[in-house]
């Protein structure tokens with residue numbers, strides 16, 4: 001996210017800007033936070049974007065991932081954001097979802113609803129969960145149809161190449177470098193026609209999922225990768241270790257993730273780079 005934001009953040013009384021570190025290698029868009037400061041800064045940034053897009057477009061489209069991201073949204077449900085954000089303009093989506101009933105503990109919808117959505121007044125019709133009565137292929141098709149309808153009605157903006165352009169995507173990154181449900185070596189990494197695809201063989205449980213594809217992720221106006229875990233360098237089958245040693249081949253995809261990175265023509269971090277951040281993260285945690 002942009003450098004000027006740090007100045008703005010420092011005007012906010014709750015934000016301790018000195019608690020974040022810029023990574024020495026000079027990736028302008030990578031910041032390392034203590035866990036508490038991450039939650040404070042994330043809330044501040046999301047609120048800023050909510051105000052901007054609500055004013056510009058009359059809507060704010062946010063796509064969530066699962067994982068630990070949800071607990072780092074916790075400051076948004078407190079004062080001042082609970083009262084100042086225009087929640088009625090929010091439209092919430094999932095970048096990936098496990099194809100399980102919505103009340104199942106594995107459901108990303110349930111995770112987000114319990115930890116965040118149930119605590120803020122977003123209109124229920126603006127929360128786009130999957131149809132959990134369908135198998136993965138059907139659920140993916142229905143979700144894509146919903147996105148197309150919302151693009152047509154301009155609730156979701158459109159990129160110059162006709163893709164849905166979400167105002168904000170909040171992504172995590174798994175220990176093997178996966179984002180959304182796009183896993184290293186999986187054929188779905190190359191999907192460039194569908195907006196939403198499905199898999200029955202996710203290496204991470206549960207196996208049945210739907211996921212945004214890379215073209216849709218890369219078309220987003222803003223992407224925040226909220227990475228709070230340690231990356232493993234070895235696993236029983238050695239797969240994770242190899243992924244990290246090979247500098248996970250997401251680099252070009254990640255390069256496209258943030259328009260600001262593209263503009264500055266800087267290198268963007270891969271999973272291996274994020275692994276190198278761990279000492280700093282541990283220092284601040």
Ligand SMILES: O=C(O)[C@H](O)[C@@H](O)[C@H](O)[C@H](O)COP(=O)(O)O
Nearest residue numbers: 065066067068172173174180229
């Ligand atoms: O459905 C899922 O499995 C999650 O959406 C997953 O893709 C998650 O975002 C990453 O694994 C990061 O998870 P952590 O933030 O917990 O590391």
